[in-house]
Amino acid sequence: MKAYRILRARIEAFLALPLAELKDDPQRLKAEMDKIGLIEAEMKNTTLKGEWV
Numbered sequence: 001m002k003a004y005r006i007l008r009a010r011i012e013a014f015l016a017l018p019l020a021e022l023k024d025d026p027q028r029l030k031a032e033m034d035k036i037g038l039i040e041a042e043m044k045n046t047t048l049k050g051e052w053v
Helices: 002-015 026-037
Strands: none
Touching: 002 026
């Protein structure tokens, strides 16, 4: 269940990226992707669309 929550949060974060803005800025895109890759610990005691994770 933990893996599902992490994966879901990472996918949602990726889909929320302003890709039109990031397409011409590879360094910023990499920084945003690196942040998404760190999503795990922040998931504790937060909600994801109304669901406790």
